[in-house]
Amino acid sequence: MQINPYLFILPRTPGQIVWDYKNHKQFELNLEYSTRLAQLIHNPELYNDSNIVDTQLLNCGILTTSIQDSIEWGWDELSKIFHIGTKNIPCEHVPQDIHEWSRYYLDHCTEVLEAPAPDARLTERQARDLIALPKPSCLPEGSLANVLIGRKTCRTFTDEAVSLEDVGTLLYLSLGYLHERENDVDETIVEGLGARRSSPSGGGLNACEGFLHVQNVSGLNPGFYAYHPTDHALSFVNPAPDSPLGQLLCGQHFINNLPAGLFITARFDKLWWKYEHSRAYRMAFVEAGHISQTFQLVATALGLNTWLTGALTDDQVETLLGLENNAEQPLFFVGCGHSDGQVMCKELKDLLSSREPQQ
Structure with missing residues (x-):
């Protein structure tokens, strides 16, 4: 038995949140489950398939039966x-x-627009006197x-x-x-850079x-x-x-x-x-x-x-x-x-x- 290597734990009194960040899952553990997980982290060989807490930790992916390759x-x-x-x-x-994408996207935009928009940025709310800048001059053809x-x-x-x-x-x-x-490279630059x-x-x-x-x-x-x-x-x-x-x-x-x-x-x-x-x-x-x-x-x-x-x-x-x-x-x-x-x-x-x- 192994502990899922893609976990982090957040203390949230009175329990803790275990987050499987690779699979985008999170679980809230009470004291009993948190205590048992701490024991299994200390020694995964304590796993007992007759213990309902252990089997639930396995079924939700906090424990795993295989060693997973992780990126260096x-x-x-x-x-x-x-x-x-x-x-x-x-x-x-x-x-x-x-067509399906269009429906999903339009529904998402509609949902977003139903919520209040964020306030104006802080500097805009605090600005007093504005200094007008000259408009851009005529741009040459083909310019950046x-x-x-x-x-x-x-x-x-x-x-x-x-x-x-x-x-x-x-x-x-x-x-x-x-x-x-x-020919524009400084001679002090390390070789390869x-x-x-x-x-x-x-x-x-x-x-x-x-x-x-x-x-x-x-x-x-x-x-x-x-x-x-x-x-x-x-x-x-x-x-x-x-x-x-x-x-x-x-x-x-x-x-x-x-x-x-x-x-x-x-x-x-x-x-x-x-x-x-x-x-x-x-x-x-x-x-x-x-x-x-x-x-x-x-x-x-x-x-x-x-x-x-x-x-x-x-x-x-x-x-x-x-x-x-x-x-x-x-x-x-x-x-x-x-x-x-x-x-x-x-x-x-x-x-x-x-x-x-x-x-």
């Missing part, structure tokens, strides 16, 4: 609990098609400012292919090691990497590819699954025909190597955000529209990327393609119209 983790338990506990978003049912203004999240994409040239440009300017900056990307990276580690999801890219077969920034090249990892892309992204089926996307991963072992404190875990998400925004701006400059999400079915994605029980983990997804620029898919628009009160 270089920081303290707090960051491990957060990372594993926020994987595989718990939901009673994953939408199986675009125009790209920033033009970027928006779209939820309708056509079946038109993305060119391999555009994909190469996207990956090089988002994740590639820029050859143009090779001299590579430079277009986005900043905590400690110069370039701890984020990328896997390209190909559905319709000229010159590439559908599937998953690892991007190698040193060589500016791809390697094939796995073919595309039979299920649509939306199944990997928590039922967001409006994105099923997205021609190309990037799963942004984090190399936690690189971060552990330099930063021993788990505050560095925050930097993985900061870096992923930088890369995501760069990807979107480059795509916009190329005339493509973009979409992004942090809602992943983590276990399935890890398997397809070949990252099970690995110190490299997927954090985010951003994709691009040709679009009519709509921020709301047709199915959701139709459903919204059908629910509007008739005049």
